[in-house]
Amino acid sequence: MPSIKLLKGNHAAAYACKSARVGMVAAYPITPQSPVVEKISEFVEAGELPGTEFVKVESEQSAIAAVIAASATGSRVFTASSANGLAYMHELLPWAAGTRLPVVLCIASRALAAPWSVWTDHADVFATRDCGWITMFAENNQEIYDTVLTAYRVAEDPNVYLPAFCAYDGYILSHTLMPVQVEDIEKVDQFLPPLKHHINLTDFEHVKGVGPVTLPDPPDRGEYGYAPGYFEFRFSMQRSLEHSLSVIKQAHKEFSEIFGRSYGNGVYKTYKMEDAEVAIFAVMSVAAESRLAVDFLREKGIKVGLVSLKVFRPFPSEDLREIFKDISNVVVFDREIGYGWEGVLSYELKAALYKSSTQPDIKGYIVGLGGRDITYQQIAKGVQTALTMESVNENPIQTDFIGLQLDKLQFLKREGGY
Amino acid sequence: MVKSVKIMDIPEEEMILPGTRLCPSCAPQLAYRFILKALGPKTIVAVPASCMTVVHGMQGATPVKVPVLNTTFETVAASASGIVASLKNLGKDKEVTVLAIAGDGGTVDIGIQGLSGAAERHTDMIFCCYDNEAYMNTGIQRSGSTPFGAITTTTPIDGKLEHKKNMAMIMEAHGLSYIATACASYPLDLYAKFVKAKEMKGEGLRYIHVLAPCPPGWGFDNKLAIEIGRLAVKTGFWPMFEIIRGKMELSKESRRLIDPTKRKPLEEYLQPQRRFRKLSPEQKQELENYVADTWNTIAKRVDV
Numbered sequence: 001m002p003s004i005k006l007l008k009g010n011h012a013a014a015y016a017c018k019s020a021r022v023g024m025v026a027a028y029p030i031t032p033q034s035p036v037v038e039k040i041s042e043f044v045e046a047g048e049l050p051g052t053e054f055v056k057v058e059s060e061q062s063a064i065a066a067v068i069a070a071s072a073t074g075s076r077v078f079t080a081s082s083a084n085g086l087a088y089m090h091e092l093l094p095w096a097a098g099t100r101l102p103v104v105l106c107i108a109s110r111a112l113a114a115p116w117s118v119w120t121d122h123a124d125v126f127a128t129r130d131c132g133w134i135t136m137f138a139e140n141n142q143e144i145y146d147t148v149l150t151a152y153r154v155a156e157d158p159n160v161y162l163p164a165f166c167a168y169d170g171y172i173l174s175h176t177l178m179p180v181q182v183e184d185i186e187k188v189d190q191f192l193p194p195l196k197h198h199i200n201l202t203d204f205e206h207v208k209g210v211g212p213v214t215l216p217d218p219p220d221r222g223e224y225g226y227a228p229g230y231f232e233f234r235f236s237m238q239r240s241l242e243h244s245l246s247v248i249k250q251a252h253k254e255f256s257e258i259f260g261r262s263y264g265n266g267v268y269k270t271y272k273m274e275d276a277e278v279a280i281f282a283v284m285s286v287a288a289e290s291r292l293a294v295d296f297l298r299e300k301g302i303k304v305g306l307v308s309l310k311v312f313r314p315f316p317s318e319d320l321r322e323i324f325k326d327i328s329n330v331v332v333f334d335r336e337i338g339y340g341w342e343g344v345l346s347y348e349l350k351a352a353l354y355k356s357s358t359q360p361d362i363k364g365y366i367v368g369l370g371g372r373d374i375t376y377q378q379i380a381k382g383v384q385t386a387l388t389m390e391s392v393n394e395n396p397i398q399t400d401f402i403g404l405q406l407d408k409l410q411f412l413k414r415e416g417g418y
Numbered sequence: 419m420v421k422s423v424k425i426m427d428i429p430e431e432e433m434i435l436p437g438t439r440l441c442p443s444c445a446p447q448l449a450y451r452f453i454l455k456a457l458g459p460k461t462i463v464a465v466p467a468s469c470m471t472v473v474h475g476m477q478g479a480t481p482v483k484v485p486v487l488n489t490t491f492e493t494v495a496a497s498a499s500g501i502v503a504s505l506k507n508l509g510k511d512k513e514v515t516v517l518a519i520a521g522d523g524g525t526v527d528i529g530i531q532g533l534s535g536a537a538e539r540h541t542d543m544i545f546c547c548y549d550n551e552a553y554m555n556t557g558i559q560r561s562g563s564t565p566f567g568a569i570t571t572t573t574p575i576d577g578k579l580e581h582k583k584n585m586a587m588i589m590e591a592h593g594l595s596y597i598a599t600a601c602a603s604y605p606l607d608l609y610a611k612f613v614k615a616k617e618m619k620g621e622g623l624r625y626i627h628v629l630a631p632c633p634p635g636w637g638f639d640n641k642l643a644i645e646i647g648r649l650a651v652k653t654g655f656w657p658m659f660e661i662i663r664g665k666m667e668l669s670k671e672s673r674r675l676i677d678p679t680k681r682k683p684l685e686e687y688l689q690p691q692r693r694f695r696k697l698s699p700e701q702k703q704e705l706e707n708y709v710a711d712t713w714n715t716i717a718k719r720v721d722v
Contacts, residue, residue, distance in 0.1 A: 023504070023507040023508070024500070024503045024504050024507050026496075026499075026500060026503070051507055051509075052507065053503035053504070053506050053507045055499055055500065055503045055539070056539070057496060057499070057535055057539075058531060058532070058534065058535030058538070059496075059531060059532070059535070061492065061493060061496070061531075061532075062493060062495075062496030062499070062531070062532050062535055063496075065489055065490065065493035065496035065497045065500065065532070066496045066497065066499050066500030066503065067500060068489070068497065068500065069464065069487055069489065069496075069497040069498070069499070069500030069501045069504070070500040070501065070503050070504035070507070071500075071504075072487055072501075073462070073500070073501050073504035073505060073508070074504060074508055075503070075504040075507045075508060077500075077504075091490055092490060092493065095489070095490060201462050201485045201487060201501060202462070202485075202505070202508070202510055202514065203485070204459060204460065204484070204485060207485045208480045208482065208483075208484075208485055208486065209474055209475065209480045209482075209485070209486050209488065210485070210486065210487045210488060211487065211488035211489070212471075212474055212475060212476060212477050212480065212486075212488055213471060213472070213474075213475075213476045213477065214476065214477040215476060215477065219476060219477060219478055219479070221478040221479055224478065226478075227476075227477045227478025227479070228477065228478075229477070
């Protein structure tokens with residue numbers, strides 16, 4: 001029988017690994033990710049994950065290297081990290097994607113130092129943007145469990161074979177208890193069949209080299225024809241990532257049929273968008289808080305809805321064009337900054353809607369960096385302010401912040417205080 | 419101590435086919451050829467960015483018969499750990515040998531963290547450092563394993579001011595079951611040591627440090643590649659030994675060198691190499707002292 005357990009977000013991720021029969025885990029501690037791997041250690045030592053190898057490595061860099069190697073040897077693998085730990089993995093992230101390995105990595109999001117901050121912020125997640133991974137978000141602990149299972153299903157699809165992130169907010173989800181339905185493993189097996197890998201280093205007859213040196217042009221290998229060059233490898237990565245959008249939607253559809261839970265179309269979720277004229281665009285904790293802001297604003301007579309992005313890479317531009325086609329204003333709340341430009345979600349959305357037949361005004365705000373609380377009242381005020389602006393597109397580089405407390409800081413009152 | 423091996427004991431089958439992309443007279447390649455003969459076809463190799471990446475060929479063609487996982491410069495030991503874990507997960511660990519092979523940079527410098535971790539976890543693998551004493555694949559820059567006084571492209575005028583790291587001792591501090599030093603110029607001894615390391619499967623990480631002369635990097639005629647390695651051993655500059663479960667034993671070629679009068683003059687090793695061309699008399703003396711100190715330490719540990 002499926003059981004409902006009271007789980008922290010990190011433990012929901014660990015239970016998902018157990019349900020997915022993960023074969024190999026390598027991880028290194030970092031706040032706020034650590035409880036994920038503490039729980040998995042507990043499962044392994046208690047004999048609840050028979051056959052699973054947990055390599056307690058000496059760094060995040062070794063964690064990602066080890067799971068890449070284990071995936072190339074044929075195991076279903078898992079790791080997790082946050083902030084600086086994730087940044088320390090960075091060199092190996094394109095390695096996993098370039099080798100087309102279905103690694104799944106949970107991110108308990110946290111602000112990137114310096115200065116140090118252990119609290120939530122999405123900068124660590126978005127800094128991985130161009131590494132070729134599928135990036136999925138979760139807004140609650142059940143969604144973490146469900147998204148990890150979906151991530152394996154999609155990453156291991158023979159038409160995809162790419163690594164995937166499942167990101168959720170540090171502390172807000174990672175350390176908060178919520179009821180989570182943990183499914184029967186046989187039912188999970190139905191959704192997630194055993195890994196059929198395209199690379200296996202133990203195939204001594206056929207496999208010779210994984211990740212060798214490539215050339216600018218395809219080299220002629222005589223009777224075997226031409227071998228691909230780097231450019232062809234990366235082209236295929238991009239095409240597969242684009243194609244994975246439909247695989248994600250299909251996987252989500254089957255997930256909802258088997259387990260009875262769904263998250264929009266698997267790519268984005270909406271709240272009260274049916275008759276909306278104005279939309280909030282956000283992810284993770286900010287999207288969760290925005291649901292309250294929608295209700296609050298609707299009481300004031302503003303027809304507002306929420307689009308919460310579930311999949312950031314591949315970026316679902318077609319879906320977004322469709323959902324925003326009758327919307328006059330979109331207000332974007334980013335819990336990170338694309339430094340020197342604006343919030344990443346904000347500029348990504350603008351790019352997606354470029355030359356769309358109807359273009360909403362898009363106003364972006366930066367909120368909640370380094371764990372600063374962001375309330376639904378602040379989000380609502382942001383929406384109301386954006387609606388009074390004559391044209392928000394006149395000065396797109398202007399970044400506005402909500403929730404700064406500059407007034408408390410004496411030194412800023414001095415000239416040139418920044 | 420390893421059993422003495424004769425040339426007829428070496429398997430005829432070549433695991434590296436002719437036509438690699440390495441330089442003529444490459445001693446690391448010679449070492450690798452004998453390493454793979456010793457470990458056999460059921461071996462999975464992990465290789466970081468190095469000349470070993472080059473030997474494994476380019477996309478669509480490789481001269482090496484065993485599967486290799488290429489990885490980043492600093493992660494070869496972690497990658498090998500991942501392979502070992504996966505083999506255990508899949509129930510294939512008994513039949514397969516996992517080898518991580520890295521250059522001196524990938525071992526003593528950028529790779530040391532991952533190696534130390536894999537050693538501390540007693541990972542069931544063989545780690546080989548092929549030591550050509552500088553970053554040769556990127557153009558002869560100094561490493562932590564470059565000897566004192568050597569000219570490299572990043573020590574172009576003064577030569578290196580520090581001695582090479584004593585990696586075997588660093589690894590011994592990890593409590594390994596098997597540590598050996600070897601030299602590409604003594605392939606039978608090298609072969610025997612890798613056979614021994616393979617036989618000690620199940621006893622954690624086995625570490626073998628192979629001195630492997632590099633003709634372009636060290637600046638000597640190609641035809642001298644074997645001779646230079648032999649001189650490194652015969653002058654006492656590169657002692658060959660094994661430490662089996664804590665007990666150090668000198669290898670056959672080095673055993674009698676415990677007596678300083680049996681060592682060839684260090685000058686014979688230094689003189690043919692252009693990297694040592696700028697050595698002052700004081701620097702030469704410093705190198706003599708280094709050799710003497712090395713052997714004094716060894717003398718305290720071995721039964722003569």
